[in-house]
Amino acid sequence: MPLDHADVKKIAHLARLDLSDERMGGIATDLTNILELVEQLSAVDTEGVVPMAHPLQMAQRLRSDEVTETNCRELFQSIAPQTENGLYLVPKVIE
């Protein structure tokens, strides 16, 4: 199923990627080619086959809900683009 500009625009919005109009055409072609490669899967009979989410079929390990790490906020925020009083700064969301 070939993807058109409108499809790519919608996907790019979901992925939060700012794609310029001049790139849309090339990307639509690339994505269509990749989906064509993937299309072979639809012909495979997978009736009754369990989806494989993990190669070793291991159960997810759980731990008790306890504090195990020390607070490293200052260290982690020292590499942030913009912070103030221990908070990450972003453009205003609520007026």
Next chain:
Amino acid sequence: MHNKSITELAAGLRAGDYSSVELTQYFLDRIQRLDGELNSFVTVCKDEALSAARAADQQLQTGEAGVLTGIPIAHKDIFCTEGIRTTCGSKMLESFISPYDATVVAKLKAAGVVNLGKTNMDEFAMGSSNETSYYGPVRNPWDTETVPGGSSGGSAACVAARLAPAATGTDTGGSIRQPAALCGITGLKPTYGRVSRYGMIAFASSLDQAGPMTTSAADAATMLQVMAGFDRRDSTSADQPVPDYSAGIADDLSGLKIGLPKEYFGEGLDASVAKSIEEAISEYRKLGAEVLEISLPNTHLAVPTYYVVAPAECSSNLSRFDGVRYGHRCEDPKDLEDLYKRSRAEGFGDEVQRRILIGTYALSAGYYDAYYLKAQRVRHLISDDFTRAFEQVDVIMGPTTPDSAFHIGEKADDPVSMYLSDIYTIAVNLAGLPGISIPVAPAAGKPVGLQIIGSYFAEARLLNVAHRLQMATDYHQAAPAGI
């Protein structure tokens, strides 16, 4: 000196033939002299390396040293290194300095290893040629007009050019084995969960696995010994004992059953690569192995399955790069959405954006069942092929890649043709199995890799099988001209 194995270098350090500082300076000088053309390093850590070497020399003097104490190596730039820039081959992380070490880095550091620097790679490990790196392509030391493979292309090229005795790599669809094959070195992808993924920047979490890249299987065993093991910080880390990988490495191969999947020797395989592989199989017959033809009937579905599963997981993993907490942030965002969208579009290269888009599409409402769930079902069929094969044989062998190294630019404009160069390696990741690539007879002067696949946690067996060929032949000792 640069052609010596880790074991030989360790013996030299102990005998006092040279200090770790001298050894480290020797490899730093080689990098300085030869890497300008190859571009295998993104960051060289001269000062940190020499200071670690001085500490190692003290340990060597007090007799507290292990096998790897004072041995210089390089880390793929996907592993977080405290205080040293970690770029993951991306503009997104151009000035990212990790506040902590990856478990692999921490374990090797604790073993006394000296870190020479961070190696170049395809951006976020997405690529098979190292051409998607923001820091420029890496050149293959065997022929600088050709690619080293990817995504661990910098690690493969630096070990092949003997700029480091060993390097770390990661493998999501072949990213250790394919560049190892194209650069004529040994590369091991362990069983999924064998080596901790903590601090290794995530691409596709159900496939990613770290491993050693070295000039021999014996050195790979030494490296894996330190890298492997349970880590509570990685929720998918395997809680399994780590065996002694060097203990049985020279064991006799009489009676070993080798399976050759007929699907790995069909259409698409270069004739000269096939010939090199057949020569290696003959060597194994001489070593007492029995060779059987087997079938992995769903092989042709591995690449399409991978290009749903890996992009889906990548689109989810890479959502963390949003310009807020770390990494690239666009100038003057007008609102939060603009901040996200422009930071990501500016920070990620074309291939990464393609994969995020494919993955987002495959996971979006109305398409999830048709793509992601379907691919996970087919993944089970591919894994079952291997389970059945290992009821008949001990190891599976075939070419690592369908062709030797291709030219820089040759496949850059055609993503699908690039994806198909990983046709023999991808199924191994989907199944979570261990695989190793070792150099065999070159084809027209270019390296060729033999892939050996084992059952779950059979790394010791793979290293044994690889080492026996390296005892009987000297393919692994060949180095590029002028090196």
